[in-house]
Structures are given as structure tokens and as C-alpha cells.
Amino acid sequence: MTTLPIALDAMGGDNAPGAIVEGAQRAVAELGVEITLVGRPEALAALRGDLDVFAASEVIAMDADPASSVRTMKDSSLVRSAELVRDGKASAMVSAGNTGATMASALLRMGRIKGVARPAIATPIPVFGSTPTILLDAGANAECQPAWLVQFAQMGAVYARERWGVEEPRVGLLSIGEEPTKGTPLVKETHELLAAPGALSGAGARFVGNVEGRDLMTPDVDVVVTDGFTGNVALKTLEGGMKAIVTAVVGALSATEGADKALDGLLPLYSQVDPDQHGGAMLLGVNGVCIISHGSSSATAVVNAVRVARDLVEAGLVDRLRTVIGAG
Amino acid sequence: MTTLPIALDAMGGDNAPGAIVEGAQRAVAELGVEITLVGRPEALAALRGDLDVFAASEVIAMDADPASSVRTMKDSSLVRSAELVRDGKASAMVSAGNTGATMASALLRMGRIKGVARPAIATPIPVFGSTPTILLDAGANAECQPAWLVQFAQMGAVYARERWGVEEPRVGLLSIGEEPTKGTPLVKETHELLAAPGALSGAGARFVGNVEGRDLMTPDVDVVVTDGFTGNVALKTLEGGMKAIVTAVVGALSATEGADKALDGLLPLYSQVDPDQHGGAMLLGVNGVCIISHGSSSATAVVNAVRVARDLVEAGLVDRLRTVIGAG
Numbered sequence: 297m298t299t300l301p302i303a304l305d306a307m308g309g310d311n312a313p314g315a316i317v318e319g320a321q322r323a324v325a326e327l328g329v330e331i332t333l334v335g336r337p338e339a340l341a342a343l344r345g346d347l348d349v350f351a352a353s354e355v356i357a358m359d360a361d362p363a364s365s366v367r368t369m370k371d372s373s374l375v376r377s378a379e380l381v382r383d384g385k386a387s388a389m390v391s392a393g394n395t396g397a398t399m400a401s402a403l404l405r406m407g408r409i410k411g412v413a414r415p416a417i418a419t420p421i422p423v424f425g426s427t428p429t430i431l432l433d434a435g436a437n438a439e440c441q442p443a444w445l446v447q448f449a450q451m452g453a454v455y456a457r458e459r460w461g462v463e464e465p466r467v468g469l470l471s472i473g474e475e476p477t478k479g480t481p482l483v484k485e486t487h488e489l490l491a492a493p494g495a496l497s498g499a500g501a502r503f504v505g506n507v508e509g510r511d512l513m514t515p516d517v518d519v520v521v522t523d524g525f526t527g528n529v530a531l532k533t534l535e536g537g538m539k540a541i542v543t544a545v546v547g548a549l550s551a552t553e554g555a556d557k558a559l560d561g562l563l564p565l566y567s568q569v570d571p572d573q574h575g576g577a578m579l580l581g582v583n584g585v586c587i588i589s590h591g592s593s594s595a596t597a598v599v600n601a602v603r604v605a606r607d608l609v610e611a612g613l614v615d616r617l618r619t620v621i622g623a624g
Numbered sequence: 625m626t627t628l629p630i631a632l633d634a635m636g637g638d639n640a641p642g643a644i645v646e647g648a649q650r651a652v653a654e655l656g657v658e659i660t661l662v663g664r665p666e667a668l669a670a671l672r673g674d675l676d677v678f679a680a681s682e683v684i685a686m687d688a689d690p691a692s693s694v695r696t697m698k699d700s701s702l703v704r705s706a707e708l709v710r711d712g713k714a715s716a717m718v719s720a721g722n723t724g725a726t727m728a729s730a731l732l733r734m735g736r737i738k739g740v741a742r743p744a745i746a747t748p749i750p751v752f753g754s755t756p757t758i759l760l761d762a763g764a765n766a767e768c769q770p771a772w773l774v775q776f777a778q779m780g781a782v783y784a785r786e787r788w789g790v791e792e793p794r795v796g797l798l799s800i801g802e803e804p805t806k807g808t809p810l811v812k813e814t815h816e817l818l819a820a821p822g823a824l825s826g827a828g829a830r831f832v833g834n835v836e837g838r839d840l841m842t843p844d845v846d847v848v849v850t851d852g853f854t855g856n857v858a859l860k861t862l863e864g865g866m867k868a869i870v871t872a873v874v875g876a877l878s879a880t881e882g883a884d885k886a887l888d889g890l891l892p893l894y895s896q897v898d899p900d901q902h903g904g905a906m907l908l909g910v911n912g913v914c915i916i917s918h919g920s921s922s923a924t925a926v927v928n929a930v931r932v933a934r935d936l937v938e939a940g941l942v943d944r945l946r947t948v949i950g951a952g
Binding site for chain 2: 423424435438439470472478479480481483508509510511512513514522524525526528529530531532533534535536537538539540541542543544545548549551552553554555557558560561562564565568569
């Protein structure tokens with residue numbers, strides 16, 4: 297049981313605070329969780345209803361520089377959200393705001409799990425008819441060292457099991473060919489480390505070798521590790537491709553007789569790739585649950601992000617990560 | 625007018641030699657080009673019809689190691705194809721075979737254009753309702769230096785103009801944010817070089833700054849440069865995503881009433897993303913036209929690849945590249 301409330305950055309996201317607070321109201325009603333809205337009281341007064349508000353006078357803009365914003369805006373909704381978790385007043389934080397600033401707030405205020413070299417953003421990539429593929433790092437660390445990627449693999453495997461019930465997660469290393477000799481020096485060195493006996497046994501996972509971009513949306517792999525530059529490019533390339541094809545398909549069908557039924561038939565598919573349904577990305581490796589919802593989050597996205605935060609708190613994810621990394 | 629034949633690797637590709645030779649027959653009939661099939665005479669005897677065959681006794685397998693294969697298999701269809709161009713007996717080479725070996729054959733036998741640091745694979749990314757976005761390097765060089773990426777930008781711009789008639793190509797640098805301060809050291813240094821006045825003026829292009837993966841399938845940019853590792857990951861991620869969604873859409877529509885008409889309505893879209901229609905990728909920077917068709921090329925893909933080879937020879941692409949790089 298979650299006894300502490302979830303800290304929700306009410307000011308973060310393109311649709312804040314309206315959609316965020318609406319999502320909070322729905323989450324309380326639908327999930328029975330407690331939520332603390334963090335933000336400017338005057339902006340939330342008319343929206344909050346019965347929800348608690350923790351006052352934070354500043355808002356870090358979506359396009360602000362993360363490091364300097366977090367350093368200078370100590371009374372921002374993001375920094376205060378992270379502090380509530382640090383101080384044991386919230387069980388988790390959720391934000392649809394500036395991703396870099398969310399990361400920096402969590403890292404600086406909650407700190408890292410002991411032994412974690414670098415936290416990583418883990419993003420679920422939808423796979424039709426299967427559990428998603430966890431891609432990490434999706435953008436926290438543009439440059440990485442091989443040992444960090446091994447930790448990403450361990451953390452991603454724990455996450456796949458705790459969140460999606462994958463028994464023995466299959467971990468792949470993103471490269472440009474299956475051969476261990478292909479790729480950058482980072483990939484080659486990481487391959488060696490991951491292929492060593494026992495590299496992932498503490499995490500209950502197994503290394504399936506190098507995978508390619510085309511494997512991301514297949515059920516053939518559960519966790520894909522890469523540096524944050526490559527991961528972010530892959531993620532955004534996929535998002536852009538999905539958007540382009542969905543727009544084109546809807547456009548083509550709208551010009552086709554019998555399209556209404558066809559579009560109805562496609563709706564269940566759409567819900568599988570709709571980012572609002574996924575509950576967002578997670579920053580793995582910090583001392584607390586930190587969910588990063590996408591910038592254009594709707595109220596539904598907020599409900600799902602809160603649900604994931606609640607589930608991961610109840611599953612004891614951070615303690616599981618602590619055990620696995622501590623033993624590594 | 626093309627007076628020399630195009631050298632076609634008859635043994636390369638998953639469907640070789642059948643689909644390759646069928647494509648050659650169709651290209652001769654439809655395009656009026658001359659083609660020299662390169663490969664094992666006994667494998668081509670029953671298929672060749674009136675086509676010329678240049679004998680090559682060896683075949684580099686699709687999964688063979690490129691460098692060692694090209695070094696040891698001097699009588700392979702790939703190496704011989706490149707030699708025909710080098711020796712002035714063919715105007716261009718086309719292969720659906722092992723990409724790395726195609727690259728190595730072209731590089732070692734034709735050599736680089738004077739001043740080119742590294743050749744790059746330029747791949748067209750389909751954009752609905754617009755000219756494609758040229759992505760390079762799509763996999764020739766896993767590790768790159770900033771000055772190479774500047775040349776990729778120049779070569780990609782020339783290619784966009786000569787092949788698709790883009791007047792003043794807009795060149796973007798692939799990164800994980802629009803800000804010049806984001807990304808890896810490679811990206812930051814390349815950004816500075818590309819932003820310098822006149823960096824792309826010789827190529828008749830302009831630098832539009834950093835772009836993200838989500839921009840690839842939009843009409844907002846014409847040429848996107850990146851290192852061959854990131855480019856290959858982006859390309860394959862997009863291919864995998866397209867395949868997953870096309871499979872899912874066809875599956876969902878097949879279970880929907882009125883699906884036949886809807887599927888008919890989607891066919892024109894499909895032809896826009898069908899790799900068989902694109903004529904393949906091009907290796908830019910070698911002393912000759914080298915078209916790399918995808919491994920599963922059909923006869924139609926071969927026709928389109930030959931068409932592109934013919935067009936680029938007639939446009940004098942290699943001379944244009946020579947002028948622009950020579951002046952750089």
C-alpha cells in the first residue's frame with residue numbers, strides 16, 4: 297500500500313496546469329491514490345478542488361537550460377517535487393515538464409542509488425501484441441562508458457520484470473550489425489562486458505547480443521541498451537515515423553469510401569502506440585521513483601503516469617535496483 | 625547520353641540471380657540502357673537472354689566479412705563490377721549484395737574523389753507528399769570526424785540537387801536538441817564548422833542547424849548528416865517501425881468490414897515507403913557511380929536502381945562532386 301502521496305508537478309507540460317490537474321483529479325478517483333500538486337497556489341486555486349497543494353513559486357520553462365534552471369530556481373515546482381521525495385513526504389514524483397530539468401532535479405535532490413554511475417531514462421517502445429521493449433538510455437547521458445551501459449542493462453532488466461512481469465528479460469545491445477566486431481569502440485567494449493558470464497545474472501536477465509534498430513518494435517528483445525545520444529535519436533526517429541505514417545494513413549482513408557469502419561478498426565492499434573497510454577518514461581538509478589511524462593501529456597497521460605508511479609512504489613522498484621546494483 | 629553499359633552485380637542479393645537478371649531485362653526494355661551482368665556464366669546462362677555477361681567466378685556472401693572478402697576474392701562479381709567502372713568499361717555499378725563489400729569494392733577499386741576524406745552512404749528517407757530526406761552517413765563509417773561530416777553535407781546537397789532537383793538544399797545536423805550546445809563533442813564541433821559562413825555555399829546549400837530524429841520524415845529538411853553509426857541506427861529503426869505498423873494496419877484492416885476498399889486507398893501510400901521504389905542508396909565520394917540496392921531487392925527494385933544509376937551518370941554527378949569538394 298502506498299501511504300505517502302505522489303508529488304505531481306502541476307506546472308510542467310504544454311497543457312499545464314489544466315490537463316495536469318484534471319489528470320490528478322481523475323487519478324485520485326480512479327486509482328484511489330493520494331496526490332500532492334506542486335506549483336503556484338494562485339495558478340491552482342481554481343482547479344485544485346480537494347487536492348493538496350505544495351507551494352512552489354517558480355516554473356522552469358519547457359525550453360529552459362536544465363542545469364542552470366535547477367541551480368537557480370530553487371523554489372520551482374520541479375525542484376520542490378524532488379525534495380518532497382527526498383524528505384519522505386512523497387513516494388514518487390511525476391512531471392510532464394522539461395525533461396532535462398526533471399532529470400537534474402531528481403539527480404541533485406534525491407541523489408543516486410549507491411553504486412549507480414549514471415541514471416538513465418528508460419522509455420517503453422510499443423510492440424504490437426506484446427510487452428514493450430525498454431530502450432535506455434533514451435537521452436540522459438549523451439556520452440557513455442561501457443560500464444555504465446552494463447548498469448543500464450541491469451536496471452532495465454529489473455524494470456522490465458517489475459513493471460511488465462517479464463520473467464527473464466532478454467537484453468540486447470544496440471549496434472549496426474549482429475557481429476560483436478561491428479560498431480563503435482563503446483559498443484565493442486560493452487559487448488565484451490555484457491557477454492561475460494554472470495554479467496546480468498544478478499538482474500535475472502540474459503544478454504542476447506547485438507540488436508539493430510529494426511528489432512526495437514519486435515517481440516524478440518525486452519531491453520535494449522545504448523548511449524543517450526543514440527537512444528534519443530532512435531526514439532525520436534520512431535516517434536516521427538509513427539506520426540508521419542499515422543497522419544498519412546488517416547488522410548488516405550478519409551479520402552476512401554468505407555473509411556469510417558476502417559478507421560474504427562484501426563483505433564485499437566492506435567491506442568497501442570499512443571504515448572498517452574504508456575505512463576511515460578522513468579529515470580532509473582536515482583533514489584526514488586521519478587516518472588517523466590511527455591511534454592504534450594493529456595489528463596489521460598497523467599492518470600497513466602500516476603498509475604505507473606504508484607505500481608512501481610508498491611513493487612519496491614528502487615529497493616530492487618539497490619539490491620541488484622549493490623551486488624554488481 | 626550514356627554510352628557505356630551499367631555493370632550489374634548479378635550474384636548479389638537475397639533473390640539473385642533470378643530477380644536481378646529479370647530486373648536487368650526489364651531495365652533494358654523500359655529504359656533503353658545497356659547492362660553488363662557480372663557473375664558466374666554458368667549461373668546466368670539460362671537467364672541472360674541477349675544480355676552481356678562479364679565473367680566473375682566468385683560470389684561474396686551476404687553475411688561475409690566485407691574487408692577480407694574483397695581482399696581475397698579478387699574474381700568476385702562485386703570486385704569485378706567495380707573494376708569495370710575503374711577501367712572505363714562501365715559507367716556505373718549497381719549491386720543488391722553485401723553492403724559492406726560493395727562499399728569496400730568501390731572504394732578499393734575506383735578510389736576516392738580527390739579531397740574526399742571518407743565516402744558515405746546516402747539513403748533517401750521517404751517523406752509523404754514531398755521529396756525524400758537524404759540521410760548520410762547511413763553506415764559506411766561507424767566513427768567520424770567533424771570535417772568528414774562537413775563533406776557529407778556538401779556531397780549530400782549536391783546529390784539532393786542532381787537527383788531530386790532541390791534548388792538550395794537545407795542541411796540539418798542530427799542531434800538530440802536544436803540547441804548548438806546539445807549532443808556529443810562530434811556534434812558540437814561539426815555544428816560550429818557547418819555554421820561558419822560559406823561552409824556550404826560551394827555546394828549551393830544552407831545549414832539549418834541541428835535537427836532531431838522526428839524531423840527525418842518531414843518536408844522541413846532536405847539533407848541530414850550524422851556519423852555512420854547513428855545514421856544506420858536511425859535508418860533501421862525507421863525501417864523496423866514502418867514494417868511493424870504496416871503489418872499491424874494490414875492485419876487490423878483484414879479483420880474489418882469494408883477493408884478491401886480501405887486497403888486499396890492505402891496502396892498509393894505504401895508505394896511511397898516501399899524501398900523497391902527508391903532506387904537504393906548511393907555511395908558518395910568514390911570515383912564513379914555506385915548504387916547499393918537493398919538485399920531483398922525485387923526485379924522492380926533493380927529497374928529503379930538502374931534508372932537512378934543512369935540518371936546520375938547523365939547528370940555528371942561525380943564531376944559535380946569533384947568540383948565542389950575540390951573547391952572546399
